[in-house]
Amino acid sequence: MLVRHKRRSDxxxxxxxxHSVYLNRRKFIQASGLLAGSLLFAGRGAKAAVxxxxxxxxxxxxxxxxxxxxxxxxxxxxxxxxxxxxLEFGTGKGDASKNAGAFKPLPWTVKVxxxxxxxxxxxxxxxxxxxxxxxxxxxMRCVEAWSMVIPWVGVPLADIIKRFEPLGSAKYVRFETVxxxxxxxxxxxxxxxxxxxxxxxxxxxxxxxxxxxVGLYGQSLLGQNGAPVRLVVPxxxxxxxxxxxxxxxxxxxxxxxxxxxxxxxxxxFYANVNPGxxxxxxxxxxxxxIDANGGLKAMFAKRRPTQMFNGYxxxxxxxxxxxxxxxxx
Numbered sequence: 001m002l003v004r005h006k007r008r009s010d011x012x013x014x015x016x017x018x019h020s021v022y023l024n025r026r027k028f029i030q031a032s033g034l035l036a037g038s039l040l041f042a043g044r045g046a047k048a049a050v051x052x053x054x055x056x057x058x059x060x061x062x063x064x065x066x067x068x069x070x071x072x073x074x075x076x077x078x079x080x081x082x083x084x085x086x087l088e089f090g091t092g093k094g095d096a097s098k099n100a101g102a103f104k105p106l107p108w109t110v111k112v113x114x115x116x117x118x119x120x121x122x123x124x125x126x127x128x129x130x131x132x133x134x135x136x137x138x139x140m141r142c143v144e145a146w147s148m149v150i151p152w153v154g155v156p157l158a159d160i161i162k163r164f165e166p167l168g169s170a171k172y173v174r175f176e177t178v179x180x181x182x183x184x185x186x187x188x189x190x191x192x193x194x195x196x197x198x199x200x201x202x203x204x205x206x207x208x209x210x211x212x213x214v215g216l217y218g219q220s221l222l223g224q225n226g227a228p229v230r231l232v233v234p235x236x237x238x239x240x241x242x243x244x245x246x247x248x249x250x251x252x253x254x255x256x257x258x259x260x261x262x263x264x265x266x267x268x269f270y271a272n273v274n275p276g277x278x279x280x281x282x283x284x285x286x287x288x289x290i291d292a293n294g295g296l297k298a299m300f301a302k303r304r305p306t307q308m309f310n311g312y313x314x315x316x317x318x319x320x321x322x323x324x325x326x327x328x329x
Contacts, residue, residue, distance in 0.1 A: 050081035050097065056219040058153050064134030065209065067311070068149065071304075072139060075148035075290050077217045083290065085142070086224055086243055087196060087258070088177065088184035100223030103183045105244070108228050114174070114249035117165035124228050128214055130163075131155040135218070136211055138234035140241075141273045141310045145303075147287045152232055153215030158206040160248075166202065170250035173205040174198075175231060178246035193262065198231065198242035199255030199269065203319055209234055209312060212245070235309040235316045237271045268329040272320070273310040277329045 086096035089103075108124035133153050141147045161173070177196035181187040187194050204210065213232045214221060221227035226243030233240050239259050259267035266280050275285045286303040309316055320328075 050078055050222070052077055052217060052219060056215075058133060058215050058218055058220060060133070061153060061218065062132040062134045064136040066137040067315075068137060068139070069311075072149050073291055074137070074151060076292055079290050080148060080150055080216060081222055081224060084224055085238060086226070087193065088186050088244075089224065090186055096224035097222075099185050103180070103223035103227070103244075105221070105223060105227035108246075110229070110245060111247045112164050112249075113247070114251050115167040115170040116250045117167065119164065124214075127160065127212075127229065128155055131159050133214065134211075136209075136232070138209075138232065139310055140232075140234060140238060141287060141306065142238040143267075143271070143279060143284075145279075145282055145284065145287050145306075146290055148290050151217055152211065152213040153218065154211035154213035154232060156208060157210045157212050157231070158208065160212060161202075161205060164248075164250070166250045169252050171202055171252050172250070172254055173200050173202060174247075174249040174251055174255040175200075175242040175245050176247040176249075177242055178244045193258060195246070196242060196258045197255060197261075198240055198257045200231075200233065200240075201319075202250075204233070204316075207316060207319070209315055235273055235312040237273060239267065240271045270320075270325075270328050272325065272329070273306060274308060274325055274329065275306040276308075277326055 082097045083093045084096050085093070086100070089096040089099040106124060109121050110124070110127060111121050113119040133155060135151055135153055137149065137151045139147060140150050175198045177194070178184075179187060179195045200210070211232045213226070213230050214228060216225060221230065223244075226241070229245050230243040231241050231245065239257075254269060257267070257269060257271075260269060273284075278284050284306055287306050288301045288303055291301070307313075
């Protein structure tokens with residue numbers, strides 16, 4: 001359990017956007033000033049704005065962790081749902097929302113294996129049933145130097161891991177995305193990119209900030225956002241957020257993540273947000289926040305300084321004490 005003393009810089013979720021506002025799409029749009037530009041921001045993606053769906057509401061959410069600054073306003077749902085990365089649906093920012101319509105997230109089974117005492121398979125409902133779903137409002141930073149503030153719904157990954165009793169020899173957790181070429185168009189290319197693989201050290205996976213997300217903005221995840229279950233690690237770059245997880249494995253060998261295999265010069269294992277380590281093709285010292293202004297204006301938004309560990313250094317920095325974070329990027 002993460003226990004923190006509230007500081008002036010910490011903003012509770014109810015102080016940003018109440019559930020009663022954002023669960024009602026029309027009120028949310030009015031409150032955010034989103035009527036102009038929401039479709040423009042989708043750009044090459046969805047042909048229409050994505051609406052909150054009452055049928056997908058998640059009831060009885062438990063308030064969770066939120067550590068935001070005064071200028072960290074929530075990114076509107078429409079932008080989160082239409083401007084994202086999901087390699088299986090395409091490489092463009094609008095491809096996922098455009099191509100995820102055929103994806104069927106339920107029923108769902110996750111295989112758990114490797115160095116654990118209780119390997120097996122577990123259905124999606126049983127995966128989350130014993131745990132209270134929490135709302136966690138996190139800053140999320142993409143390696144392409146844009147960022148969002150997202151109200152996730154999920155459970156601490158540590159709670160899930162403990163159920164399978166990893167052995168003392170387990171040092172890492174390896175994740176795989178589902179492989180469904182009929183529903184995921186880019187998988188039909190029959191390349192070596194799939195299944196998409198990601199990994200964490202076991203202590204990173206057990207950190208209280210790491211969650212398995214099953215929703216955002218108080219409703220179930222959409223296909224383009226990683227339905228039905230995805231990884232959220234807020235102090236790392238976005239490609240660590242493996243989506244539509246079908247397998248979790250405990251191992252004593254550092255997993256090679258997909259982007260690391262495809263381009264090791266540009267992508268490492270740790271992927272910690274670090275303004276002092278530039279991507280070979282762009283700076284990581286600053287970022288462009290995608291916020292309520294949206295539309296084409298967001299493409300030219302004023303950049304803001306990137307924070308070490310995405311602003312979560314106080315919570316996670318001790319895990320990397322003594323490491324060369326220039327080398328271990």
